Amino acid sequence: MTEHQPIIEIKNLWKEYGANVVLEKLNLRVMAGEFVSIVGASGCGKTTFLNLLLGTEQASRGDILLDGQPFDPEPSVERGIVFQKYSVFPHLTAIQNVMLGEEFGHSGLGSLLTGRLTGSAKRDARDRAMAMLEKVGLVQAANRYPSELSGGMQQRLAIAQALLKQPRILLLDEPFGALDPGIRKDMHSLIRELWQEQQLTVFMITHDLSEGFELGSRLWVFDKPRIDPQAPERFGAQVTFDIPLNKPGEKQRQFDLVRQSATLASGASSEVQP
């Protein structure tokens, strides 16, 4: 990988559902190691954008390139995902949840047929899974089922599960939206640590503007620059602000700027979690 090769390159990307334009004319480049926070009002297409990155939806026009290559049209190991909920498997204990990725990825016939490992391969997988649980601070809970874990612990588990596969990009879909403020703070420091330690490239959707500013190295605001009051679905959203966040001192000024942006401010403050 050369210095100038972006990990994700988005070229003239459009997403339409019939006459309803959701995203229009997106042209973006993301370098490896960036942490992109994505904010925007409800219904502005940030989830659609994430689904395009994830591969559960396909672009109407344009391309998304990963390391210069077109994406698989379905979810794959290059992309790790943590959803707001339902990211972990309720029938597996924490350690089994993390091991599942190892068991799936293994090239042996046994793994292909039964999705399980045996013998030394299983011990190795277990060790790696345990190391991953240690990173997210869940060793004590290794043998508990998700329903016995708190919301924050479940999200830690989901992160560990995703990181085990060493994805090229990590997608976070409002990962901390359902957590208490105190827990959320812990999760912020955890994800920041993991990001720096593992050199991850992260895309995080959030409805919390300050969270986006605090965590990311770059912030995208999705918004519709043009609105036809007679037909609001006529025009799609674009990235109206693309703010680098690694310059100290700039942050507050930019934060205020985005807050003042009329449509977002009204959207963001009135946005309620479904």
Place this chain on the structure above:
Amino acid sequence: MTRIINAQPNRYGRLLLGLLPFIILLVIYIAASDARLAENPSDKLLPSLSSFADAITRMAFEPSKRTGEYLFWADTLASAVRLAMGVGISALLGLVIGIANGMVPYVRSPLSPLVTAISLIPPMAILPILFIVFGLGEVSKVVLIVIGISPVIIRDMQLRTDALPAEQLIKAQTLGGNSWQIILRVVLPQILPRLIEAVRLTLGSAWLFLIAAEAIAATEGLGYRIFLVRRYLSMDVILPYVAWITLLAFMMDYALKRLSLWAFPWYQKAQGGRND
């Protein structure tokens, strides 16, 4: 004063209150039976407890004079085998077709409408066809149970599979699972406890179809016996048989519940530990 909605009976109170209706029913029966027998000692409609005991001894603990079999146990075995085969085959069909329908669009498109159509056929209406096609032997009785309950189980399993959060399946794909691995490791283990629930709920219908088939054509079986002795107005045999069938059904239900608790501890925890 405590509101009635907050007043809780204690442990023994609950047990006593649970038994009370049964005791009351029993007392009413004995009183009515005594009254009728006082008027006509050869009355057969409400036999006394002692004639129940005689009948049970005769059916269960003495070999039949005609065949030398212990009829009660022979009937129980015959019915249990039919029921187990019918329910077992239905559960297996329900699991396989239900998951396939729920997970694979190319299976669902041709199969789902067919299952829906079959589930709308009244099974009793095609019982004559089964007797014609499969003869009067065991097969037609098992097939009746399967036709009666498997569409329900299949549709339930399909709905349960659909109801698994899409997030889980996406996550499994990002972990590198192929379709088969995802079905085997993510879907199947989560559907199994729901299969047990579905079987518990359809057991009643399975008994219904079994007894109907036995009533029409059989040479042994609990349903056969009940309909046979009906000709002699033998309430002293019919009522113990009905009680026995009820007890068997209850024990099967209880065993399945314990099996689910034992085999899928995560399921009960995720359900909030309800104990129904």
